[in-house]
Amino acid sequence: MKMLKRQVLAVLGLGLGLCPSVAPAEVESGDPIRITTHDWSGQVVSATLMGKVLEKAGYNVEYVQADYLAQFAGLKTGDLHLAMEIWATTGQEALDEAVASGGVVNLGETGMGAKEEWWYPAYMEEQCPGLPDWTALQDCADVFATPETAPRGRYLGGPVTWGGFDEERVEALDLDFEVVHAGTDAALFAELQSAYERKAPIILWLYSPHWAPVKYEGKFIEFPAYEPECYTDPAWGSNPDMAYDCGKPTGPIWKAAWSGMEGKWPGAVAIIRDFSISNEAMGDMVYKVDIEGMEIGAVVDEWLAANEAVWSGWLD
Secondary structure, three states: OHHHHHHHHHHHOOOOOOOOOOOHHHOOOOOOEEEEEOOOHHHHHHHHHHHHHHHHOOOOEEEEEOOOOOHHHHHHHOOOOEEEEEEOOOOHHHHHHHHHHOOEEEEEEEEEEEEEEEEEEHHHHOOOOOOOEHHHHHOOHHHHEOOOOOOOEEEEEOOHHHOOOHHHHHHHOOOOEEEEEOOOHHHHHHHHHHHHHHOOOOOEEEEEOOOHHHHOOEEEOEOOOOOHHHHHOOOOOOOOOOOOOOOOOOEEEEEEEEOOHHHHOHHHHHHHHHOOOOHHHHHHHHHHHHOOOOOHHHHHHHHHHHOHHHHHHHHO
């Protein structure tokens, strides 16, 4: 694959410090590579970063808004081409199915490790002794109640499109909670910030890489450790009749693409395979977008300018 990229770049005449883009006619195809974007800042940062690097290699790029899980239909048919963040925590089953269909290929890890789970601020431990053990929630759900959910506790989940099986988890573990989904990523974290400043009760979906687990003092709930059988075999775990009686999996964040990309844009696929970024670098960029109010394009441009030695290695 390295040799393939060298051949493509030799044709393009690219090198460090040269023009950031070349006419699309000079690459394998001038058709746009359609990269999906979703409803959380970090994913749009990843997509934009990958897109800008591909543009530096002369490729034509188009961004297409798509639902996180529903996007696989478009990836299978080639209507969409590249998804930059498939989280093992919530998207592994969909990715595996799409790869098995033959329409999608897994292009490897992004370099980021995923964690998504219920999270609470540290000050809640005084009102709910026993946290972060999940069994403490069985005795203090009312502490997390709101006027809309009382006497049941409220768990603030992510947007419905993220998946995650939280309703199933609540039922399987017999938790007296109602799952209420935030409409957007921004709404989720705005509510966290408001509650944290007032030291108000809250328990919600939090994920990493992200700035929030660094900025706010708190902990992830410790559910029974995930094993694949938990999601597929009701007999597994504490509830013999229901699946999802465990926490969410952890694992890599993957890159996935339409299987036809390797034939149509082989040089681009080689570049995408080499894309790698750390949780820390991504968290820093998302902080600049969400908290400092910078435009995503400006944040990505700043990272590219400061890390040319990193991304130029993806082009070698």
